Amino acid sequence: MSHDDNKMHAPGTFVLALIFLLWFIVIYFVQWFALWDNWPIG
């Protein structure tokens, strides 16, 4: 088995990871806005 055979080649996975990151960022900020909405200060 040549070395290349074993090499990871996964551009799709990389894009999926970016989508996941984006999704996380969106949900994360939505939570803080929801908190702000539910527990207004002042």
Added chain:
Amino acid sequence: MKDYSHQFRTCETTGLKIHLPAQKLIWVNAVSAVVFLLVGAVMAILIALTRWPAVHLLPQHLFYRFITAHGMNMLVFWIVFFEMAGLIFGASAVLKTRFPAIKFAWFNWILMIIGALLVNYAIFVQGVDVMFTAYPPLKGTPLYYLGIILFAVGALFYSFQFFFAVGIAKKEGWHQGTLPLFTFGMLVAAIIAVFTLLEGAVTFVPTFLWSVGIIPESWMLDSTALYRMHFWAFGHSAQQINLAAMVAIWYLLGTLTVGAKPVNQKLSRIAFLLYIIAINLGSIHHLLVDPGLTSTYKIVNTTYLAFAAVIGSLIHAISIPAAIETAQRKKGLTNGLFEWLTKGPWSDPGWSGMIISFVIFGFIGGVTGILMSTEQLNVLHHNNLRVPGHFHATVVGGTALAFMAVAYYIIPLVLQRKLISKTLAKIQPYIFGLGILMVIMGMTFAGLMGVPRRHWNIELPGIFGGADAMLAIMGVGAIIAFIGLLIFIGIAVLSVFFGEKIPSKMEVHNPPFPVKEGVSDRKTATT
């Protein structure tokens, strides 16, 4: 050494050497798991239909009793029995080795089954309504706690037996070198299990003594905060076991469905090890509004320390799809970014179950879990329906579905029975996935509107009107998910008992790396 060479059969598909006494043990643990899944499923549909205001099925007292039965039968008995089957499989067939101490293993199963039956007896006959967490002053009967203790002892013994079996595989020369990744993952699960079950003893032995009157009421009432902390040192670590087992199964399914090989084994192993380091870190997310703990303690535990486990999961989240993508691309599915995924074997329930479980676990369960562990954000949903919304994404859409997906392989390959209906198996992960997704969404959004968890009737306060639609989505989803579970249970049980037998060759199998005569064990271990 005794001669075990005639106790093996060779699996024609995988080439695995299966030790027949181990196969029986896998059978009995897997079948037990599915039986308790059925009890848990019936409870699930009943409580879900009660929480759907338009139906509001059960009377008040039965609602709390059945929530208790649902939590225990699902999260403890179904999941843990299945994991025991996984431990035995990982320490025998995967290593092509014999499983030692067969009688002890049967004894452990008996302990666990008696424990599980006692708990169900206590709930259904004696009327224990303490719910999954059993926080004092809620008090069960002695048999309830005794049942949990017996079950936990059996599982603890199985974990020790797993270590012993791996040791025997090396010592007797059945297996050499590093452990295969699946077995390694199960080893991590077993190590976490030891910690978890010891914490379980710290939690349930005192409550047992309280229930029989040895520990006075006043002591227990003074120690409720301590109970809650120990309960979650046990309860959350138990979820780390489920996590490690599920991830190990994802790797296995990647291999079984499309021949994926981990692209960087070392990194995957490090990611598993992070689960051990993070064994109990993060468990305080259950106590973020608990007045007994300081903010500093909560924040350090649930953010900085818990991230060790999160990083582990993120590594797996890349390495599993990357392995699958690499394998698929090698087969020529190279068009665009996602042909490897879109042209996957979608009619193989092992594949569809794995992918759906991966997506529900990662995109919903994982993300919501991290957010809920943030102290400030936690007040948004503490004890409301978003909490079950979150954990039905992790332990149900994630773990339970992954277990079902791998069962479609275990039944033919290990238990030697053809599935009685391939067509039903094909659609089952989609039905269950859709249903549980609706349950998750319904719970999550109802929770966002403030609907509390574990409440029989939310009409009384009259302030959750807008949530009715969400609870209806949850109710309809529950019906669909329930059908999905029934299909799985039907296929599993009928196949195991009545499915066509798959013949297999009995083949003499000896340790391929025999221990040389006259060489001491220690020396072989180091050479």
